[in-house]
Amino acid sequence: MASGLIILFGLTMLYLSTTSRLMAHIRTLAFQGVLLFFICTLDFANHPWYIGVFLGIETLLVKAILVPLFLGKVIKKTRSTRDDDANIAHFYCLLISSVILFGGFMLSVVEIPSLALINPICFGIALSTIIISLWLITIKHNVLSNVIEFITMENGIFLLSLSVAKEMPVLVNIGVLLDVFIAIYILGLFVSQINKELGDMEVSHLSELKDCE
């Protein structure tokens, strides 16, 4: 069951890499949050009860509800609906993301003694999610897209922490939560300001600071 949800989580990254509609990105983020909640719930036995409750609240409340709601408001406020100017066409985006995801699957079936302490499928998908997110950040031109991909990267890191088959120090869980807050902070403070200052959300407008004149 958990493996099925993890694979579904990986497939959401393929959807993210092929769509340019920002609302679709946000719905995918919310869906990822719900998936992470269920993955956490199934993994509940591996954690003390208070960590389990903390992770449940964090995934369902913060990742699945609050962050997507907040992002939706920003999109309405900035009237930015699409990110059409990616450096690479959607077909190639899908192809490259699929290759990365396939690499993650392959990693999960290879038997390496060093991987004994981790859940291979969770680890492989988490790693490919992080790589796909980082890659999408480099090819997308919209500030909001960049923030959304940053949050999917955080989701990948969260999945990575779940892949470790041992009790994680509490600080690691706090760290995951803090990362979500920094994403909200980036949104709250900068996205609206950038829109106000530049009139749109194009990243290429943020390139005036140079060493040459």
Place this chain on the structure above:
Amino acid sequence: MISIVLIAPILFALILLFIKNNKLNNILPVIYAILHSCLGLCYFIKPDFIGNIQHFSLNSSNIIFYIVLSIVYFAVSIYNIGYSKNLKDNFTPKKMMHYSCMILIFVLSMTGGILSNNLGLAWIFIEATTLASAYLIYFNKTKHSIEAAWKYVFICSIGIALAFVGIILLTIATETVNSLNYADLIENASLFNRFWLNVSFVFILVGIGTKMGLAPVHFWLPDAHAEAPSPISALLSATLLNCAFLVILNVYKVMISANCLAYARTLLLVMGFLSLFVASVFLFHSKNYKRMLAYSSIENMGILAIATSLGGVAYYALIIHLIGHSLIKASFFLTGGNILELFETKRIKSVKSLILIDKKTSWLWIGSFLGICAFPPSILFISEFLIVKTFLIQKHYILCALFLFLLTIILYAMAKVVLKMVYGEKSQEKFEIAQSNLSKINYLMYIPQALMLVLAFVLGVYIPKVIDLTIMSTIIG
């Protein structure tokens, strides 16, 4: 005492928020700077008063970093009294209150990062520094400052997230040990899974290295340092980079204990030389004096990485280089702040004949340049001399030649700029603007830099035994 140092800035920030008194905006940061320094003094005079708590301690491995933060913050808070008089003309009292609050929170997050003896907690504080300093970089609210702050937050957040991946991988490497406490990690390092330890070091080095400004992940640094108000640039360069470096140094100690030294050394050496190379190329084409200082910070972080990788005598050089760079670079940035107030531009071309306008600022500018370029008796002369000596002892002749070559390019590039700015032929228009702005510079905007430079040059001639012993204990600790 540690608890007081960690709680006081929050209390002070709340007082500033609720009482809204303009005078307090300057007084409370200075009071906190004194309190901050008192903890450092306690380490030498009354160690019982330190009061180490569960996740925070002042010990032999972080005392130098803490003292450097105390001194630089004290100097900056004094400079700020003079500087904020000019800011008040352009900003509302509410904004000035926010400025003081965020400085307190920024220093708190750096202090927490230095004092924490747990890798996870140090990571949280490093992330907190991003939150606090982003507002300060964006303080001027110009198009350029928003660009710099955006790049800073976004690049550093990705870097810190990657460092977090490194921490997760480290917990895999630790196998049966369920702790991120540095002492536990070092004690049990020999039992760790070496494969995962090596992988985690790469992530932590790249992630925290982003915050430290090591090439090739340094891109935020020139923009943020150049666009932030000058006292903030001084704090960013002279203290924030050190905090990030301390985390890398502590993880490096784990690598040493786990016998994974060769791998970590190679990575640090490559990033160190890359930083020197990037700095030398960009310094050679400097058009903006604050960006020049930022690239000089990248250069010096590169030197710290190289010294760490060399080991031996270079460890001693590493600590004194860290002290010297922080003191001199803070002085350099604050003096750069005076020049910006006078000429109202960061363009090197537009700043000429500084010596005819403000002799004190000119001599501070030249003194800072001589210090940072390691002219004897600057303390950096000793550190760089010791690094060269270590290269020769370890028979890395080609690397030694490359190191000296890159430093020579940097010296030439900076000398060219500094001398042009001080003695270059005056432009009447800019000269008149600077003359009219001379009243903006008060004595509080000279004294902190002068004191830090004196300290850096005196330490180059004589290092008191107590400081020498502290440096030695930092190396061993």
